[in-house]
Each structure stands twice: as C-alpha cells, then as structure tokens.
Amino acid sequence: MKKTVDVSIPLGPMHPCWKEPVRLKCETAGERVLHTEVELGYMKKGIERIMRGRPWQEVMFLAERVCGICSVVHNMVFIEAMELISDIAVPPRAAYLRVVANELDRVASHILANFSYCYTIEHETLAMYLLNTRERVLDNLERLTGSRINTAYMIPGGVRFDLLPEDAATMLADLAKVEEELKRYVQIFESGPLIGLRSRGIGYMSREDAIRAHTVGPTARASGVEDCDLRLRHPTYRALGFEQVTRTEGDNFARVMLRFQEVFQSIDLIRKCVDTLPAGHIRGGGLCRAGEVSYSGEAPRGELTYTIKTDDFGRVLDIAIRTPSIMNIEACAHYMVVNATSIADVTSTFISSDPCIACNER
Amino acid sequence: MSILQSIKNAVRSRSIHVSYIDVGSCNGCDIEVLACLAPRYDIEQYGIYVHNNPREADVLLVIGSVTPQWEDKLRNIWEKIPAPKAAIAIGNCPISGCVYARKGSLTTPPVKNYIPIAAEVPGCPPRPTEILSAILSVAPLIFKDYEEKQS
Numbered sequence: 001m002k003k004t005v006d007v008s009i010p011l012g013p014m015h016p017c018w019k020e021p022v023r024l025k026c027e028t029a030g031e032r033v034l035h036t037e038v039e040l041g042y043m044k045k046g047i048e049r050i051m052r053g054r055p056w057q058e059v060m061f062l063a064e065r066v067c068g069i070c071s072v073v074h075n076m077v078f079i080e081a082m083e084l085i086s087d088i089a090v091p092p093r094a095a096y097l098r099v100v101a102n103e104l105d106r107v108a109s110h111i112l113a114n115f116s117y118c119y120t121i122e123h124e125t126l127a128m129y130l131l132n133t134r135e136r137v138l139d140n141l142e143r144l145t146g147s148r149i150n151t152a153y154m155i156p157g158g159v160r161f162d163l164l165p166e167d168a169a170t171m172l173a174d175l176a177k178v179e180e181e182l183k184r185y186v187q188i189f190e191s192g193p194l195i196g197l198r199s200r201g202i203g204y205m206s207r208e209d210a211i212r213a214h215t216v217g218p219t220a221r222a223s224g225v226e227d228c229d230l231r232l233r234h235p236t237y238r239a240l241g242f243e244q245v246t247r248t249e250g251d252n253f254a255r256v257m258l259r260f261q262e263v264f265q266s267i268d269l270i271r272k273c274v275d276t277l278p279a280g281h282i283r284g285g286g287l288c289r290a291g292e293v294s295y296s297g298e299a300p301r302g303e304l305t306y307t308i309k310t311d312d313f314g315r316v317l318d319i320a321i322r323t324p325s326i327m328n329i330e331a332c333a334h335y336m337v338v339n340a341t342s343i344a345d346v347t348s349t350f351i352s353s354d355p356c357i358a359c360n361e362r
Numbered sequence: 363m364s365i366l367q368s369i370k371n372a373v374r375s376r377s378i379h380v381s382y383i384d385v386g387s388c389n390g391c392d393i394e395v396l397a398c399l400a401p402r403y404d405i406e407q408y409g410i411y412v413h414n415n416p417r418e419a420d421v422l423l424v425i426g427s428v429t430p431q432w433e434d435k436l437r438n439i440w441e442k443i444p445a446p447k448a449a450i451a452i453g454n455c456p457i458s459g460c461v462y463a464r465k466g467s468l469t470t471p472p473v474k475n476y477i478p479i480a481a482e483v484p485g486c487p488p489r490p491t492e493i494l495s496a497i498l499s500v501a502p503l504i505f506k507d508y509e510e511k512q513s
Contacts, residue, residue, distance in 0.1 A: 044431070068392070
C-alpha cells in the first residue's frame with residue numbers, strides 16, 4: 001500500500017519544551033501522526049571511552065556525570081557493582097542512608113518530570129508549584145550529602161556523611177510539608193477538566209506493546225506490566241517492605257499519576273528508613289579487586305545496568321552502561337505517538353515518557 | 363546620550379530574553395537553569411524571560427562541552443540571535459570540558475573557540491543563584507549604550 005504523507009515535521013533539536021537536544025521526525029497526514037522517528041546523537045560525549053583504563057576512584061565521579069537528574073542512582077549502581085566484585089560488606093546504617101539519598105533523588109526526578117509534563121501542556125501554574133516543591137526536596141538532599149545535583153555520596157563500603165539527628169528531624173518535617181502540598185497538586189491534576197482532555201486516552205500504549213518494546217520503569221508500570229521494579233530485588237528495599245505501584249490505563253495521565261504515587265511511596269520509604277535507622281558505623285573497610293559483574297538497579301526512569309570488568313588494582317578495564325530511557329524513547333516513537341490526533345500531543349506524549357537524552361547517549 | 367538611547371537602556375535592563383542550549387553536558391546544569399524558573403528564585407521578577415527561541419533571545423546560556431554534532435550548529439544558532447547579544451557559559455563543561463576533557467572523549471571544549479563568551483559561571487553544576495547573578499551583572503553591561511558604541 002502506498003503511504004500518503006502530507007508533511008514531515010521535525011521537532012527539535014532545540015525546542016521550547018525539551019530540556020535537552022533530540023530530534024523527532026513526524027510524518028503526518030493532516031494532523032494525524034503516521035510515523036515517528038527519533039534522531040539521537042547530539043549529546044554523545046563518549047563517557048564509556050573515557051572510563052576505560054581509569055581507577056574506580058575516577059570512574060565513580062564520571063559515572064554520576066552520565067546523568068545529572070538521576071546522578072545518585074548512577075553512583076549507587078556503580079558502587080554496588082564494585083562491592084559485588086570485591087566482596088565488600090556495607091554497614092546496615094550506610095545501606096539505609098543510601099536508600100534515603102536515592103529516594104530523595106527519585107522524588108526530585110519524578111517531580112521534575114511531572115513539572116515538564118505540566119509545562120508542556122501549558123498548565124504553568126501547576127508546573128511552578130511542582131518546581132517549588134522540588135526545591136524543598138533538593139534542600140534535604142543537600143543537607144544530607146553536601147550537594148544539590150552531583151553528590152558523590154556513596155563509596156565502596158559505605159557512605160560519606162552521617163545523617164545528624166537535627167537534620168533527620170528537619171527532613172521529616174520538610175517531607176510532611178512536601179506530602180501535604182503534593183496531595184493538593186495531585187487533586188488539581190486529577191480533577192482538572194482541561195488537563196484530562198490533554199492527558200486521558202492520549203498516547204495510549206497497551207500492556208502487550210509495552211512488553212514488546214521492552215519498556216522499563218514508570219512507563220512500563222503505567223501500562224500494567226507487573227514485576228518490573230528492580231527495587232523488589234534489592235535487599236535493603238526488601239527489608240523495608242517495598243511494593244511496586246502499577247496502573248493499567250497506559251496513557252499520559254497514567255504515567256504522570258504513577259509518578260505522583262511513587263513520590264508518596266518514596267516519602268514513606270524515607271520516613272521508614274529514618275525512623276528505623278540502625279546505629280553504628282557508616283563506613284566499613286574494603287579493597288577493590290579484579291572481577292567481572294553485570295549489576296542492575298532501579299533508576300527513576302527504569303532499569304539501569306552496569307557491566308564492569310576490573311583488574312587487581314581496581315582499575316576499570318571495560319565498562320558498558322545500559323540506561324533506561326533508550327527503550328522508553330523508542331517505545332514512545334513507535335507505539336505511543338502513532339495515530340496521535342494532533343501534532344501538539346506528540347510533544348506532551350514524548351515528555352510523559354520522561355526522556356533523558358544525556359543518559360541515553362552518554 | 364540621546365533620549366532614545368536612554369529609553370532603550372532603561373527598557374533593556376528590565377527585559378532580558380534568555381535562550382539556553384545544551385551542547386553536550388550531563389544535564390545537571392540544564393535542571394539548575396530550569397530551577398531558576400521556580401518561585402523561590404523567580405527569574406521573572408528581574409525581567410528575565412526564558413523562551414528557548416534563539417531568534418528572540420538577548421542572552422544565550424551555553425551548557426556543556428561541544429560534541430561533534432554541535433560544532434557548526436552552535437555557530438548557526440549564535441548567528442540567528444539578533445544584536446545586541448551575549449553568551450554566558452554555565453558550568454565547568456563549556457569553560458574547560460570538566461570531566462569530559464580526557465583521553466578518549468569525543469568533545470572539543472572550550473566553547474569560546476566557537477562563539478564569543480561574555481561571562482563564565484564555574485561550578486559542577488553552579489547554583490541557580492549564581493546563574494541568576496551572572497545574567498543580571500553581564501547583560502546590562504553589554505546592552506548599555508549599544509547603539510552609541512556602534513556609531
């Protein structure tokens with residue numbers, strides 16, 4: 001059958017809605033989107049090439065600069081992979097503090113993703129509310145780790161800084177405020193009629209498509225894929241009684257709402273961690289050794305895998321990073337935006353899958 | 363100074379349109395630029411508007427060490443901005459390349475090899491307040507008496 005294409009519309013690489021450069025090429029018939037292609041490569045820095053042959057002390061800082069939004073989880077997965085290679089045990093207090101830092105980062109990342117979505121559908125009031133709430137979360141991350149974005153908080157055998165009792169009290173008070181504010185914003189988002197028109201039923205992806213496209217993270221969970229959260233397999237999260245959040249609608253609304261639900265869940269996890277924080281050291285000893293391992297953790301956008309090979313001195317001989325967004329972006333281009341009724345929905349659908357281009361291309 | 367020039371000076375000091383461009387960073391600086399929009403820092407109370415459209419921008423915030431894809435596009439975007447204009451480098455990446463300026467890297471920092479840079483804000487990433495104060499201190503200096511300096 002001959003394909004009739006009226007116009008091929010390029011979106012990007014510089015686009016008011018997008019934080020990072022990426023180009024989407026949409027083939028349209030009238031307003032209807034027939035086919036979309038993603039063009040990547042604007043951010044390729046060759047970070048894995050830089051990492052090869054360097055000691056873990058340097059690779060650790062490079063690893064968290066793969067992505068600025070979810071830097072804590074890159075740090076965490078790399079360090080836990082190194083610990084797995086070298087048989088280094090983590091003190092229980094440090095393991096709990098890692099969860100606190102990781103969940104604070106996840107809350108900030110999810111709120112930023114929802115800010116981007118609200119900004120894209122031009123609900124600027126809600127977007128600004130969310131961005132202001134995010135600042136409160138970043139304050140707590142800074143108080144715990146000493147930095148807002150690139151924290152370098154975790155090291156093999158523990159964490160760098162302890163959570164002081166007065167900081168813990170401030171954190172719990174702040175998180176209570178964040179929860180209270182977010183409840184209001186979720187209610188605004190859920191009940192807004194115009195938000196519903198732009199979100200409900202737009203960018204639908206069925207469960208079968210989500211599995212076929214290998215989507216991960218909130219994008220997969222919003223389409224009803226069960227057992228796709230790697231926190232279910234992490235020992236500390238298991239001790240905290242973590243349960244996966246799943247929604248079945250599979251549209252933009254479900255993806256944004258799922259992130260809101262995960263924020264509330266993360267706040268509960270942090271509260272549980274701080275309340276039951278074990279006493280003791282935050283830093284054990286250890287020596288990084290030779291070995292090879294493939295280790296995955298749950299980033300805010302989904303499954304993140306580090307495949308590392310080290311030598312006797314702890315130098316990284318070979319490394320491969322698989323980041324979550326690449327699958328989600330492909331799924332977005334091939335399943336979500338196809339047959340979108342308007343070109344305006346393409347940007348909002350793309351943003352709803354929370355693309356992180358810096359992660360993708362490294 | 364002519365009356366027209368003084369009016370232009372007064373207007374330009376409270377109306378700075380900003381466009382930001384990521385030429386290969388870890389996007390930590392991008393989200394710190396975005397954080398400037400938050401009501402806590404409130405970039406718009408100083409008359410700074412973020413559009414991300416180079417054709418109506420006065421100030422270009424450049425983030426990141428330059429990747430091969432951006433080498434010619436960066437110059438193109440700089441040419442599209444109408445004069446008077448200023449470029450501000452945000453973060454360590456456009457200044458020195460930060461962690462990416464190593465053996466094996468694909469990037470070619472610094473950005474000032476490609477476009478003229480008026481100010482540099484070091485930090486990995488810099489705080490939103492630092493970005494804000496850099497824009498506020500540089501933009502009026504460059505835009506003040508622009509027409510009279512030209513003639």
